[in-house]
Amino acid sequence: MIAVLQKRKQSFRNQCLKYSRYVLNDHFVLFLLIFLGFLAVQYSQFLRALPEDRSFLLVLLVFAPLLLVPVGSIATYLEKPDMIFLLVKEEELKEYLRIQTLRATMFWGVLQTIFLLLFLPLALAMGLSALVVIFYLVFLFLLKALVFQWKGKRFYHQEGLNWTRMIEVENLRKQTILRFFALFTNVKGITNSVKRRAYLDGLTSLVPKVTSKTWNNLYLRSYLRNGDLFAMSLRLLGLSLAVFVFVPQSMVAVAIVALFNYLLVFQLLGLYNAFDYQYLTKLFPLETGTKTRGLLQTMQMLLLIVGGIEGVVGLFALEDKLLVLVLLAFTALLSHLYAPFKLRRLVDEML
Structure with missing residues (x-):
């Protein structure tokens, strides 16, 4: 049993490594380095010019880290068929779950501590002693351990293991990771849920009901x-x-927003296969290319709405109003040049 679960673990890691090449490409790494450099400079300048009234910063330093405590999940690599085939291994699986809970606690606890150490210079600049900061970090680590122990206990009920709960949590964990990679490339294995959202029915009137x-x-x-x-x-x-x-x-703000719009295009391209399961769509008496054109026009409409909202907020929030026009021009290029190019490549790959 353990060998099977380890094999699944390695397979999923290899899948993530394959997709990470598309995330950590040259352009994104360059942008990330520039952005991190900008943040470092801003952080350094902020430490040199702290406000006189530091009560808000102190409250933020104390309570904001608490938001990180529930972050993270326990990796079990269980799948739906295991409810039947691994049922006889339930006692052996309990020891496996204990080890996985401990590993998850250590991994997420150390990750949390490393992230919070970035705010150590701010805490010291505000007059807090290093001993107090270390004590608080240890307290947060122990709090994290308690949360993960509680998460581990939710895998059990009175009759034994809660198989449904374990499989749902594992599926959610994997889907969360895959959806991150889906921001940058097409990812296999993502399952989508459907929500009625009747309150949005009025938006369907944006498109005429014609053939x-x-x-x-x-x-x-x-x-x-x-x-x-x-x-x-x-x-x-x-x-x-x-x-x-x-x-x-x-x-910098416009550059980040432009990146988000670029990622949005990738997300919208996933709609192309939304009706592949419905074979009756192949019987529609429509011209060849109508499907591709329909998705492109839908993407352009959505990008127009997003760009319009960003443009209005940008006019009020940005000091340099000319950059709003730059952002709108970039969004228009994404909509009318880049999106058609990516869509054509997507269609060609499927032929």
Whole structure:
């Protein structure tokens, strides 16, 4: 049993390594280095010019790290068929779960501590002693351990192991990782949930109900009712608006928002296969290329809406208003040049 689970672990790691090449490409690494350098400079300048009233910063330093405590999950690598085939190995599996819980506690606890150490210079600059900071980091680590012990106990119920819970948690963990890679490339193995969202039905009127717009209507409805894609698009838009508000450097803010719009294009391309399971769509009396054109027009409409919202917020939040035009021009290039190019390549790969 352990050998099977270890094999699954290695297989998933290899899959992640394969996709990481698309994430850590030359352009993204260069952007990341520049962005991290900018953050380091801003952090250094902030430490030299701390505000006189530091009560808000102190409260933030104390309570903000608590948000990191529940972050993380226990990797079990269990799958749905295991509910039957590994049932006889339940006692052996309990020891495996104990070890995995301990490993997850150490991994996420150390990761949390390393991240919080980045704020050590700020704590020292505010007059806190190193001993107090170390004590608080140890306290957070122990709190993390308690949370993971609680997560591990949820794998059990009175009758024994809670197989349904374990498999749901593992599936959610893997899907979260794969969705991150899906921001940069096409990823296999992602499962999408469907949510009705009746309150968004009014948005379907944006596309005329005519034969030539059949695919436009289908893709718009699929987007609005996609449990993951729609929510991820809103998160990217929310992050973009937050960047406008909280990043003081206008050029850097526009660069980050442009990156988010670029990632949004990748996400929307995933709609192309949304109806592959429905073979009746092949019987539609429509011209060849209508499907591709329908998705492209849907993407352009959504990017127009996103660009419009970002443009309005940018006019109020950015000091250099000219950069708003630069962002809108970049979004237009994504919509009318890059998106058609990527869509053609996607279609060619499937032929």
